[in-house]
Amino acid sequence: MDSINNVIEPLTDDPDDPSDGPNEARTAGSDYEESMAGSVFGSVTSSIAEHVWEYGRRYHSFRPGRYPIPNDEVEFKRETLRHIMFKELLDGKLYLAPIDKNPQKIIDLGTGFGDWAIEMGESHPSAKVIGVDLSPIQPVWIPPNVEFIVDDLEDNWVQDNDFDFMHMRVVGVTLKDTRKLFQTIFQNLKPGGWVESQEFLAVVGCDDGSVKPDYPLKKFYELCREALHKKYGYDTNFIEHLPQLLEEVGFVNITRRIFHVPIGEWPKDPRLRAIGGYFREIIWDFAMAMTARPFIEAEFEQAEIDELLQRLSNTLPNKRFHAYVPVHFVWAQKPV
Numbered sequence: 001m002d003s004i005n006n007v008i009e010p011l012t013d014d015p016d017d018p019s020d021g022p023n024e025a026r027t028a029g030s031d032y033e034e035s036m037a038g039s040v041f042g043s044v045t046s047s048i049a050e051h052v053w054e055y056g057r058r059y060h061s062f063r064p065g066r067y068p069i070p071n072d073e074v075e076f077k078r079e080t081l082r083h084i085m086f087k088e089l090l091d092g093k094l095y096l097a098p099i100d101k102n103p104q105k106i107i108d109l110g111t112g113f114g115d116w117a118i119e120m121g122e123s124h125p126s127a128k129v130i131g132v133d134l135s136p137i138q139p140v141w142i143p144p145n146v147e148f149i150v151d152d153l154e155d156n157w158v159q160d161n162d163f164d165f166m167h168m169r170v171v172g173v174t175l176k177d178t179r180k181l182f183q184t185i186f187q188n189l190k191p192g193g194w195v196e197s198q199e200f201l202a203v204v205g206c207d208d209g210s211v212k213p214d215y216p217l218k219k220f221y222e223l224c225r226e227a228l229h230k231k232y233g234y235d236t237n238f239i240e241h242l243p244q245l246l247e248e249v250g251f252v253n254i255t256r257r258i259f260h261v262p263i264g265e266w267p268k269d270p271r272l273r274a275i276g277g278y279f280r281e282i283i284w285d286f287a288m289a290m291t292a293r294p295f296i297e298a299e300f301e302q303a304e305i306d307e308l309l310q311r312l313s314n315t316l317p318n319k320r321f322h323a324y325v326p327v328h329f330v331w332a333q334k335p336v
Contacts, residue, residue, distance in 0.1 A: 001254075001255050001256070002243075002255075002256045002257070002258065004257075004258040004259075004260070004326075007207050007260075008207070008260060008262055008267045008269070008272055008322070008324060009267065009268045009269065010208070010210075010266050010268060010319075010322045011265075011266055011267065011268050011273075012268075054293065057070035057072055057074070057289070057292045057293065058070055058071055058072035059071060059293075068173075068228075068231075068232060068293050068294045069173065069289050069290075069293075070289055070292065070293075071135040074285060074288070074289075075285070075289065076113055077285065078281075078282055078285035078286060078289070079112045079113050079115070080113070080115065081278050081281055081282050082170065082278075082282050083115040083116060084278060085261075085275055085278040085279060085282065086169065086198065088271065088274065088275050088278070089259055089261065089275060089327070094116060094119060094120060094123070095165075095167060095196050095331075096196065096255075096257060096329050096331060097165065097194040097195075097196040097331035097333075098194070099164060099165045102124070102126055102127075103124060103127045103164035103165050104126070104127055104128065104162075104164055105127065105128050105130075105160070105162060105163045105164050105165075106120055106124065106127050106128070106129045106130070106163065106165045106166075106167070107129075107130045107132065107163050107165075107166050107167070108120070108129070108130070108131045108132065108167050108168070109132055109153045109166060109167065109168040109171065109185075110132070110133060110153060110168055110169070110170075110171035110174060111131030111132060111133045111138065111148065112133060112135075113138060113139075114131050114133075114138035114139065114142070114146075114148060116131075116167065116169060117129050117130070117131035117138075117146055117148070118138075118139070118142055118146055120146075120167075121142070121143040121145045121146035122143055124145075125143070125145060126145075127145060127164070128145055129143075129145055129146045129147070130146075130147050130148075130149060131146070131147070131148045131149070132148075132149050132150075132151050132153055133148070133149075133150065133151075134150065134151075134152060135150070136148070136150050153168075153171070153174075153181065154174075154176060154177060154180070154181055157184055157188060160188070161187060161188040161189075161190075162188075162190045163188055163189050163190060163193055164189075164193050165193060165194050165195075165196070166185050166188070166189060166193070166194070166195045166196075167195075167196050167198075168195075168196075168197050168198070169197075169198040170198065170199060170200060171197075171199075172199050172200070172234070172235070172236045172237070172238060172239060173228055173234055173236060174234065175234060175235050176233045176234060176235065177235075178235050178242075178245065179245060179248075179249070182195070182242075182245060182246060182249050182251075183249055186249050186250055186251065186334060189334040190334070191335065191336045192333065192335075192336040193333070193334050194331055194332070194334075195246075195251070195331065195332055195334075196329065196330070196331040197239060197242060197328075197329075197330045197331075198327065198328070198329050199238075199239035199242075199327065199328050199330075200239075200261075200325055200326070200327050200328075201237060201239055201240055201325070201326045201327070202224060202225065202236060202237065202325070203221065203325065203326065204217050204218050204221065204263075204323050204324075204325060205260060205323070205324045205326060206321075206322055206323050206324070207322070208322055210320060210321055210322045210323075211322065211323045215315065215321065215323065216308060216311035216315055217283070217312065217315070217316070217323065219308060220287060220290075220308060220312060223290075223295065223298075223308070224290055224294075225237070226298065227290070227294040227295055227297075227298035227300070228294060231294060231297050231298050232294075239328045239330065240328075242256075242328075242330045243256050243330055243332075246330070246332045250334070250335070251332035251333060251334060251335075252332065252333055252334075252335050253332060253333040254330070254331075254332040255330070255331055255332070256328060256329065256330045257328075257329045258326050258327070258328050258329075259326070259327050259329070260324040260325075260326055261275060261276070261279050261324055261325050261326070261327050262275065262276035262279065262322075262323070262324045263276060263279055263280055263316060263321075263323045263324060263325065264276050264277070264279075264280045264316060264317055264318065264319060264321070264323075265277045265280070265317075265319060266319040266320075266322050279325070280316050283312075283316060284312070284313070284316060287309060287312055288309075291308075291309060
């Protein structure tokens, strides 16, 4: 079963609003202090807790190169904003799957800085919550029922096979064999357990014709797909065909809900306007992450990259472009 949210109504144009026109070029930066990623974790060896500096950014050292996005303070800002945005999109919820009120074991696959896992642990104190990621960048002070593990979620699992709920959010830039992963998820869920995947589909939508074919974010997404597939073999748009895959693996009660996330503060609705402001910053920081390593390793011309960034910086805050990106929430149940 699929459902899509309604058309977004734009603000009335304000000729005196400077954000309706080109703005000055932006630069990457952060208001955050140095992240806690360098802390020593009790279950992590010092070699794994170290990091690699390349292209002016910091990356994980466990299986270096496996994940081409940084894990530094700029990325911390982006993931924090993204977590806030997803909660705002879901009216404060962390998930949509109809899981039991008192789940006992929950796992967050590709947990990143651990916000989702920590909040799940706080809201479900009787559950054991595990976050898995390639980087040991999660905070030290966490709820007693939360644990973080450094591992590759596409490896052979050493976890138990009695999970009530498995969650993954925006891991499309890391997956090479989605069928194998969801077969593993199916095997490790208890009967009646749920899986939920929350993913952007990297396409630009518009309902009123204000976004033209040369809108620069369209070109950016095209280069992202090319770089991530050609260089790393990632299945970046797996969410589009995930319901069919889940059915083939054996899941039941498969549901998909699609939200249109505005880019920038052009919506009339105050809540959607705030979401659009978050998303604009998230996209910009993601563009800086992609141009730092994946675009260079894909051997794109630097002049092309610089021109694209300039065009993105001019259009992302422009309220006259009523662009949005669909985010898919797909959940399914292992048969009882």
